[in-house]
Amino acid sequence: xxxxxxxxxxxxxVELCGLPLRTPLIPASGTLSKEALDEVEDVYGAMLPKTTTxxxxxxxxxxxxxxxPAGMVNxxxxxxxxxxxxxxxxxxxxxxxxxxxxxxxxxxxxFTLLCEILAGDDRVSAIELNLSCPxxxxxxxxxxxxxxxxxxxxxxxxxxxxGKPILAKLTNEGVVENARAAESAGADGLTxxxxxxxxxxxxxxxxxxxxxxxxxxxxxxxxxRAVYDVSAVVNVPVIGSGGVVSGTDVAEFMLAGATAxxxxxxxxxxxxxxxxxEFTDYLKESGLGAAELKGxxxxxxxxxxxxxxxx
Amino acid sequence: MKFYSVRVEEREELGSYTLxxxxxNDGPVEPGQxxxxxxxxxPATLDPFLARPFSFYDYDGxxxxxxxxxxxxGTALLDLASTxxxxxxxxxxxxxxxxxxxxxxxxxxxxxxxxKILGRRLDAVGIPHDIYLGFADAKPxxxxxxxxxxxxxxxxxxxxxxxxxxxxxxxxxxxxxxxxCGPNLMLAAVKRAAGPNGLCQLSVxxxxxxxxxxxxxxxxxxxxxxxxxxxxxxxxxxxxxxxW
Numbered sequence: 366x367x368x369x370x371x372x373x374x375x376x377x378x379v380e381l382c383g384l385p386l387r388t389p390l391i392p393a394s395g396t397l398s399k400e401a402l403d404e405v406e407d408v409y410g411a412m413l414p415k416t417t418t419x420x421x422x423x424x425x426x427x428x429x430x431x432x433x434p435a436g437m438v439n440x441x442x443x444x445x446x447x448x449x450x451x452x453x454x455x456x457x458x459x460x461x462x463x464x465x466x467x468x469x470x471x472x473x474x475x476f477t478l479l480c481e482i483l484a485g486d487d488r489v490s491a492i493e494l495n496l497s498c499p500x501x502x503x504x505x506x507x508x509x510x511x512x513x514x515x516x517x518x519x520x521x522x523x524x525x526x527x528g529k530p531i532l533a534k535l536t537n538e539g540v541v542e543n544a545r546a547a548e549s550a551g552a553d554g555l556t557x558x559x560x561x562x563x564x565x566x567x568x569x570x571x572x573x574x575x576x577x578x579x580x581x582x583x584x585x586x587x588x589x590r591a592v593y594d595v596s597a598v599v600n601v602p603v604i605g606s607g608g609v610v611s612g613t614d615v616a617e618f619m620l621a622g623a624t625a626x627x628x629x630x631x632x633x634x635x636x637x638x639x640x641x642x643e644f645t646d647y648l649k650e651s652g653l654g655a656a657e658l659k660g661x662x663x664x665x666x667x668x669x670x671x672x673x674x675x676x
Numbered sequence: 677m678k679f680y681s682v683r684v685e686e687r688e689e690l691g692s693y694t695l696x697x698x699x700x701n702d703g704p705v706e707p708g709q710x711x712x713x714x715x716x717x718x719p720a721t722l723d724p725f726l727a728r729p730f731s732f733y734d735y736d737g738x739x740x741x742x743x744x745x746x747x748x749x750g751t752a753l754l755d756l757a758s759t760x761x762x763x764x765x766x767x768x769x770x771x772x773x774x775x776x777x778x779x780x781x782x783x784x785x786x787x788x789x790x791x792k793i794l795g796r797r798l799d800a801v802g803i804p805h806d807i808y809l810g811f812a813d814a815k816p817x818x819x820x821x822x823x824x825x826x827x828x829x830x831x832x833x834x835x836x837x838x839x840x841x842x843x844x845x846x847x848x849x850x851x852x853x854x855x856x857c858g859p860n861l862m863l864a865a866v867k868r869a870a871g872p873n874g875l876c877q878l879s880v881x882x883x884x885x886x887x888x889x890x891x892x893x894x895x896x897x898x899x900x901x902x903x904x905x906x907x908x909x910x911x912x913x914x915x916x917x918x919x920w
Contacts, residue, residue, distance in 0.1 A: 398889035400908050404678055415892075423902045430885045430893035432750075435722040437885060441892045444903065581725055633886035634727060636678040 375645050376654030379410065381602055381625050382530035382553040384463045384490055386410025388641060389619065389655050393606050393629030394467040394495065394534070395441065399457040401632075408637045410625065412458045414451070416467040416495045419475050421447035431565040431574040436581025436608070437630060438563045438574075443469055443495075448482055455488055463490035465532070473521050480525035491529055494522055494552075496543075497536035497559035511539060512546030523551035532556050532604065537591050544595040544603075556604040556627065557591045560584070580630040582608040589621050596622025596659075610635065612643025616651075619658035677888050679727070679761040681716055685739065691811075691819035693743050693786065694755050695733065698762065700740035705732050707794035708769030708857075708879050708912040712887040713742060713762045715753035724750040729884045729894075729907070731790040731857070732765070743819075745786045766887050767911050770794055770877050772801060776852030779805040782841050782866055784858025785812065788819065790879055790912075794855060795823070803853075810841025810862070842869055849873065857881070860920065867915040876915035882906045 377388045388410040395415040397405065424444025431438045445451060448468075458464055466489050468479040476494060483489045496515055519533055533547035534556035544555050560578025567574050588607025596603050605618030606627035618626045628637055648654065653661060686697040712727035728750045733743035740762075746755050754760060770790070779798055781791045788809050798805045807826035811817040814834035820826050828836030829844035837844040841858070842865055848854050849871045856866040857879035870876040885891035887907050895903035896910065897919035904910070904917075 395892070396890050398908070400889040401677070401886075404888070424892065424895070426897070427893075427895055427903070428883060429895065430883060430891065432724055432726045435725055437726060439885070439891065439893060444892050444895075582722060633677055633891060634679075634725065638678075
């Protein structure tokens with residue numbers, strides 16, 4: 366029988382691009398309103414409000430969401446008050462943890478403009494470039510299409526905001542090539558992945574319900590694979606995102622190589638405190654700190670021959 | 677979103693609807709407020725994945741009740757559940773202004789739900805009111821026995837007035853306040869019938885993802901352009917706010 370040393374307290378802290386996070390959990394962009402902030406105190410290591418754009422956007426007409434097995438398809442399309450209005454409301458998201466700001470533009474110039482505006486705002490700890498919203502047609506620029514455009518945007522933003530970390534949020538398609546491109550263009554970290562392009566149809570009404578992005582536990586294995594593959598080829602930290610609903614899911618993403626993990630759709634159906642509690646229990650059982658999970662994955666061989674982990 | 681696991685203490689069928697009663701003492705509940713609810717599952721049910729919004733049907737400070745129609749898997753599972761998971765009261769309810777005189781309450785189909793607590797609240801503050809309920813046919817209309825004195829209309833004429841809920845009314849313009857809940861087409865018709873005077877409040881029925889303002893999925897179009905969330909800014913809106 367293996368006697369495992371029990372840690373007196375669990376170390377949830379991680380470091381992301383030089384930012385100390387008290388937990389590895391971050392809300393995924395567009396899944397946490399300011400009205401819901403009261404419910405999530407002490408859960409997240411950083412805040413990440415809904416993506417902002419240079420000008421206000423109304424978003425798409427309803428219906429905007431459709432439920433699917435183990436998930437949902439949304440087509441909100443970046444409804445937001447524009448970056449000026451966004452910054453006026455940003456103080457609400459000050460919960461004493463770093464604030465990451467997600468930005469999206471239709472052109473390289475729009476991304477650059479947003480970065481220039483945010484560069485001088487001390488409340489903003491890092492910028493996440495949303496290069497992968499499935500509901501936005503990037504005028505002339507197919508950001509999801511390939512490494513060339515990813516590199517172009519990241520490089521321009523890098524120049525515009527030299528003093529803050531830049532994260533590139535990538536879609537699943539071509540994620541490894543796009544990750545390499547973002548890293549070589551100067552991204553400090555990568556968020557992997559965004560929702561997956563998806564469609565729902567009401568057969569009885571013979572109508573398209575929602576054409577948008579799929580999220581929720583249905584996409585977790587795909588996101589996990591993307592994180593695993595990207596982590597193997599880049600040196601910058603990866604933030605795992607896609608289908609996390611439990612503390613074990615968080616652990617899986619970190620074992621796959623993620624430094625931090627985003628919780629999105631799950632927060633609609635669960636109290637995120639429960640996810641953090643489960644993750645804490647996992648760390649207690651494993652005897653590891655959160656920051657030690659990355660790289661703690663056993664190889665297939667040692668996993669098959671190694672000792673049993675007893676809880 | 678925080679969900680509480682509660683035991684279903686009573687289940688009853690009212691017309692073609694299901695009534696569930698569960699203990700809830702974390703009030704107050706405003707008329708028109710709603711909860712997100714689902715059959716219990718851990719850590720969340722995967723299919724159906726999302727909880728559903730339901731207006732409170734009744735609340736006495738000790739027990740809350742939901743009244744719903746089984747429409748799909750989510751409500752089918754809820755119908756059978758002995759334990760359900762519910763959020764606390766959400767959204768903005770009906771505004772009651774004692775200075776407005778008499779009130780008309782109109783419900784279409786399952787849109788009758790928020791009228792029960794509303795009627796009791798109006799009684800409590802001494803506002804006289806008439807209740808008008810519209811249904812497809814006599815089967816769901818049987819729920820009207822829970823609304824003593826209500827005027828009933830059915831689309832097929834099998835119960836009460838033949839026609840829509842508006843056909844059961846003479847005119848809405850004499851009322852100081854009009855309160856309605858039902859399908860959007862009905863609400864738009866009520867808005868027109870209520871005319872420009874008085875206070876007309878409409879409770880919308882929209883699909884919701886989260887119920888706490890986070891997903892922006894349940895929006896309604898507003899006059900002047902753009903959208904607002906029915907879970908936070910609603911589900912009850914002054915009729916002037918809405919685009920339709």
